[in-house]
Amino acid sequence: AGKAGRPYGWANPERYFAGHGVARVGAQVQMIGRRIAYLVGLCGVVLFLICYTAYLSMFVLLFWLAIPVVSLLLFLPVRRRVSYRLRTKEGTVQRGETAMFWLDLQCNTRLPIGPVRVCWQCENRLTGERFRQVVTFPAERGQRLALSAAVPYCGQVICTVRQARVCDLLGLFSSSCGKRQQESLYVLPPVEPIALAARPLPEESADGAEYDPYRSGNDQSEPFGLREYRPGDPVRSIHWKLTEKRDELLVREGSRPLPAGPDLVLELLQAEPRVLDCAVETVLLLSSAFLEQGIRHRMLWYDHGLQAVSVEDADTQAEAISGLFGAAPHTSALAAASLEGDRPLFYVTTGNPMDSPLPEKAVVLACGSEKAEEKTAHVVPVRPGHVAANLEGLAW
Numbered sequence: 001a002g003k004a005g006r007p008y009g010w011a012n013p014e015r016y017f018a019g020h021g022v023a024r025v026g027a028q029v030q031m032i033g034r035r036i037a038y039l040v041g042l043c044g045v046v047l048f049l050i051c052y053t054a055y056l057s058m059f060v061l062l063f064w065l066a067i068p069v070v071s072l073l074l075f076l077p078v079r080r081r082v083s084y085r086l087r088t089k090e091g092t093v094q095r096g097e098t099a100m101f102w103l104d105l106q107c108n109t110r111l112p113i114g115p116v117r118v119c120w121q122c123e124n125r126l127t128g129e130r131f132r133q134v135v136t137f138p139a140e141r142g143q144r145l146a147l148s149a150a151v152p153y154c155g156q157v158i159c160t161v162r163q164a165r166v167c168d169l170l171g172l173f174s175s176s177c178g179k180r181q182q183e184s185l186y187v188l189p190p191v192e193p194i195a196l197a198a199r200p201l202p203e204e205s206a207d208g209a210e211y212d213p214y215r216s217g218n219d220q221s222e223p224f225g226l227r228e229y230r231p232g233d234p235v236r237s238i239h240w241k242l243t244e245k246r247d248e249l250l251v252r253e254g255s256r257p258l259p260a261g262p263d264l265v266l267e268l269l270q271a272e273p274r275v276l277d278c279a280v281e282t283v284l285l286l287s288s289a290f291l292e293q294g295i296r297h298r299m300l301w302y303d304h305g306l307q308a309v310s311v312e313d314a315d316t317q318a319e320a321i322s323g324l325f326g327a328a329p330h331t332s333a334l335a336a337a338s339l340e341g342d343r344p345l346f347y348v349t350t351g352n353p354m355d356s357p358l359p360e361k362a363v364v365l366a367c368g369s370e371k372a373e374e375k376t377a378h379v380v381p382v383r384p385g386h387v388a389a390n391l392e393g394l395a396w
Contacts, residue, residue, distance in 0.1 A: 042065075045060055068170060071169050074111060075168035075175075077109075083105075084105050084106065084116075084178045085106070087183060088100065088102065092187070093151065093187055094189075095151065095277070097151065099187065100146060100149075101147040102146060103118065103161065104142075105142075107140060115167055116137060116177065117165050117174070118135055118161060119161070119162045119163040120135070122158070123157070124158075124187075126277075151187045154188060156184055156186055157184060157187055158183070158184040159183050186322065186325055189284060193289070194286075194394075197393055222254065224254055224255045226239060226252060228249065229249030237251045239251065239252050261298065263344070264297060264300065265300045265346065265348065266301040266349075268301065269330065269350045270330070271368060274368075275384060278368060279367040280325070282348050283324070286346060288317075296310065297311050298310050299324065301324050302327065302330060345362040347365065348382075362378070363380065365382050367382045368382075
């Protein structure tokens with residue numbers, strides 16, 4: 001189970017996480033077990049010495065006492081020559097696929113050394129699911145350990161090597177062979193094309209708060225740049241001071257206001273993993289549909305305050321996803337009424353949409369709800385596993 005407030009742990013860890021080419025470390029191979037076994041053997045040797053007073057029993061005792069000393073002397077010069085590096089091949093995987101993490105071991109010594117014991121953990125930041133495992137493998141030059149995770153839900157999956165220790169030949173002593181390392185990747189849903197019954201947005205808006213950085217427009221209140229005079233340019237746009245200095249006619253270009261596209265607001269209230277997965281899939285499918293239609297929009301979510309990213313292309317969408325998947329669900333609905341404005345609003349929530357005051361013109365997408373009543377806002381139920389079908393033909 002997860003921490004307090006995020007109670008949904010892996011229902012079946014063996015189904016989701018498994019180490020490939022490694023053996024689980026049981027109680028019989030733990031260091032404390034090996035030490036106990038050595039002490040039990042030492043007691044037996046002492047008992048043999050008491051019962052059989054001869055040179056043989058004395059030699060057996062000295063041999064038994066020398067074993068850990070020799071093992072420690074061989075271990076001390078090589079324990080700092082073992083290191084590891086955690087990495088991942090891909091930054092994103094599709095939901096339902098296998099996320100792969102690699103642990104590369106560097107062993108720069110030819111002296112014999114014991115196995116390496118690694119405690120690693122995988123966590124889905126979005127759903128709060130967590131799994132921890134301890135594995136052991138031989139310390140060989142160029143050894144590679146593959147840690148795989150079958151990821152059933154969207155989110156940011158973080159693999160953390162909490163501790164890696166190399167042991168001596170007997171497993172009685174150990175030493176850390178590197179600092180704690182962490183790698184992450186994003187699990188995305190398959191993007192299915194959906195058709196939205198969206199109203200056309202005006203191409204330009206004089207009251208737009210943001211401007212196109214690549215094309216000029218007619219808003220002279222926000223300068224875009226300078227260029228040479230062309231026949232037909234208005235006289236009032238000529239920059240007279242620079243014209244006198246450079247001895248050529250220069251014209252001020254105005255900026256092009258960008259249209260006020262829709263806002264996609266995600267309210268992540270604590271819920272089952274499949275409901276949280278449904279919510280982020282809803283936002284990503286809507287965002288991808290807007291990008292296909294060339295509609296600029298914003299993605300907003302709550303993570304220590306309201307976060308917002310303007311999405312214009314695949315790069316800005318990836319930036320929004322990285323922040324969105326790193327947010328943790330919260331316990332109570334926040335004041336969404338403060339989002340009232342001229343932009344069309346899509347409000348995606350994992351809770352009861354009637355628990356939070358909403359703008360009157362908001363389109364509410366209630367994830368995980370089988371039935372929903374339409375009160376002050378247009379409420380659309382979205383069921384896990386049927387997101388694309390529920391969003392098809394959505395009107396706004």
